[in-house]
Amino acid sequence: MRLHLSACPPFSLWAVVESHGWVYLPPFAADAQTRTLTRVERLENGRVIELFISEAGDGVTVTAREPLNGPEREEVSRKVWWMLGLGEDLRPFYELARGEPALAHVEAQALGRLLRCPTFFEDLVKTILTTNTTWAGTVRMVSALTSRLGDPLPTDPSRNAFPTAAQIARAGEDALQAMGLGYRTSALAALARQVADGALDLESMKDNNRSSADIYHRLRQIKGVGEYAAAMALMLLGCYDYLPVDAWARKLVARQWHGDQPVGPRQVEAAFARWGRWKALAYWFWEWEEETSAV
DNA sequence: TTCCAGGGGTAGA
DNA sequence: TCTACCCATGGA
Numbered sequence: 001m002r003l004h005l006s007a008c009p010p011f012s013l014w015a016v017v018e019s020h021g022w023v024y025l026p027p028f029a030a031d032a033q034t035r036t037l038t039r040v041e042r043l044e045n046g047r048v049i050e051l052f053i054s055e056a057g058d059g060v061t062v063t064a065r066e067p068l069n070g071p072e073r074e075e076v077s078r079k080v081w082w083m084l085g086l087g088e089d090l091r092p093f094y095e096l097a098r099g100e101p102a103l104a105h106v107e108a109q110a111l112g113r114l115l116r117c118p119t120f121f122e123d124l125v126k127t128i129l130t131t132n133t134t135w136a137g138t139v140r141m142v143s144a145l146t147s148r149l150g151d152p153l154p155t156d157p158s159r160n161a162f163p164t165a166a167q168i169a170r171a172g173e174d175a176l177q178a179m180g181l182g183y184r185t186s187a188l189a190a191l192a193r194q195v196a197d198g199a200l201d202l203e204s205m206k207d208n209n210r211s212s213a214d215i216y217h218r219l220r221q222i223k224g225v226g227e228y229a230a231a232m233a234l235m236l237l238g239c240y241d242y243l244p245v246d247a248w249a250r251k252l253v254a255r256q257w258h259g260d261q262p263v264g265p266r267q268v269e270a271a272f273a274r275w276g277r278w279k280a281l282a283y284w285f286w287e288w289e290e291e292t293s294a295v
Numbered sequence: 296t297t298c299c300a301g302g303g304g305t306a307g308a
Numbered sequence: 309t310c311t312a313c314c315c316a317t318g319g320a
Contacts, residue, residue, distance in 0.1 A: 021301095132302045137318065183303085183316040226303045246301040297320100304315080 001068040005077060006059040007086040012110035013037065013055035016084050020284075022115045025126060025139060026146045027162050040153050041079065041118065042161035043072055048151045050159075051076065059086060065155065082206070085113040088238060093278045102286055111285050116236045120202045121195050122162050123236045128184055128191070128224045130232075137180075144179035168192035187224025205237055212239035227265075231280065240280035243272060249283065 017023050017037050023030045027040035037053040052063045062080050081087060090112040097103040106112060117123045129141045149167045150160030168176070169192040176185045194200035200222075205215050212234055219230040231242035243249065245265045253271045254263045268283075275282040 130301070132300070132315090133317075134300050134319075137300080140318085180317070182318090185316090187303090224303070228302060232301095244301085248301045251301090299320090300318095302315100305313085306311100307313105308309105308311085 001062075001064040001066060001073065001076075003062050003073060003077060004056060004059065005062065005081055005084075005086055006057075007084070008089050009058065010107065010110040011059060011086070011113075013053065013060055013084070015110045016113045016115050019111070019114045021130075021135065021138075022117070022126065025142045027150065027160065028115070039083075040150075040159050040161045041076075042151050042164070043075055045072070046151070047072070048153050048161050050153055050155070051080070053080060053084075060084065079118040083116055083118055085116070085238065088113055090281075093240075093281055096275065096278060097282070100282075103282060106285050112281055114236060114284075117162065120205055120233075120237065121165055121191075124202060124219075124222075124225070124229075124233050125168075125188060125191070127229050127232050127236070128187060129181070131184070131224075131226070131229055133182075141179060141181055141184075145176075145181075148175070148179065165192045165195035169196040184224060187222075190223055208238065212237075212241050215239065216242055235280050235284065239277075241277045243268060243280050243283055245269070252283075252286065 029038045039051045042048050049064050053060050094107040097106045130138045146160050149163035149171050153159045173185055173189045216230050219225050228244050228246050231244040234242050245268045249268050250263050253268045254260050272279040272283050
């Protein structure tokens with residue numbers, strides 16, 4: 001199976017892949033040599049396949065080893081389109097960024113899209129698993145969740161798709177606790193149960209008809225989702241008007257504008273207020289530049 | 296042993 | 309709404 005998807009320009013697959021840490025979490029993987037993003041994906045009919053995504057022409061080429069029928073191809077197109085934010089138009093952000101030397105490079109490098117998972121459920125689970133832990137801890141927890149609960153890839157059973165909400169709900173809290181999820185166990189179990197039985201429709205939050213304030217409010221009602229996690233999750237929905245203020249954000253603002261003196265959430269908010277509905281993106285790629293230039 | 300990690304929940308004001 | 313305090317895990 002092979003298909004081509006066009007992106008709203010400017011576009012760079014690798015800019016999306018390297019936009020944040022998701023590519024290092026299964027079932028994503030990347031080959032820097034061939035600049036290919038791969039993902040083990042469970043289709044809605046239960047079939048598990050591996051997708052290979054590479055940049056081509058005005059967008060990407062998606063391939064799989066197996067032939068896919070019409071509905072399966074449509075599902076893959078829809079999921080990849082969402083994962084890479086191919087339809088996202090960032091021109092208003094780029095216009096603002098041109099006036100800021102620290103972000104003058106974002107348009108030329110096509111920075112701005114964030115790699116996301118096919119379902120918002122998976123994005124939210126992974127976001128919760130980044131809270132109150134180290135990145136190594138996040139990798140450990142997501143890897144355990146995927147390898148123990150996700151459906152295996154038939155051609156390589158050592159690799160798995162991300163588990164569905166129903167699969168996580170069925171596993172139960174004891175199994176989740178045994179994966180070292182710590183205090184996040186009860187939050188994750190409750191979230192999976194609510195999504196699995198239809199009490200909570202996370203995927204409807206992808207529709208941008210609702211205001212981000214409304215989505216933020218709904219996210220904050222979910223156990224385990226605090227201010228940081230809600231803002232981060234909103235970014236993955238394409239809403240950038242809430243800042244994910246964490247230790248890194250405070251460090252950045254302290255270093256840039258406060259002579260390395262400790263700052264709180266208010267100073268972070270003030271530092272990026274002028275970016276309006278693009279503030280989280282401005283923060284993210286300001287931070288991104290700081291991080292990558294430091295390496 | 297102690298401290299901290301790209302926070303969250305709760306009580307109390 | 310804001311603050312203080314406590315909370316679980318694993319690694320340094």
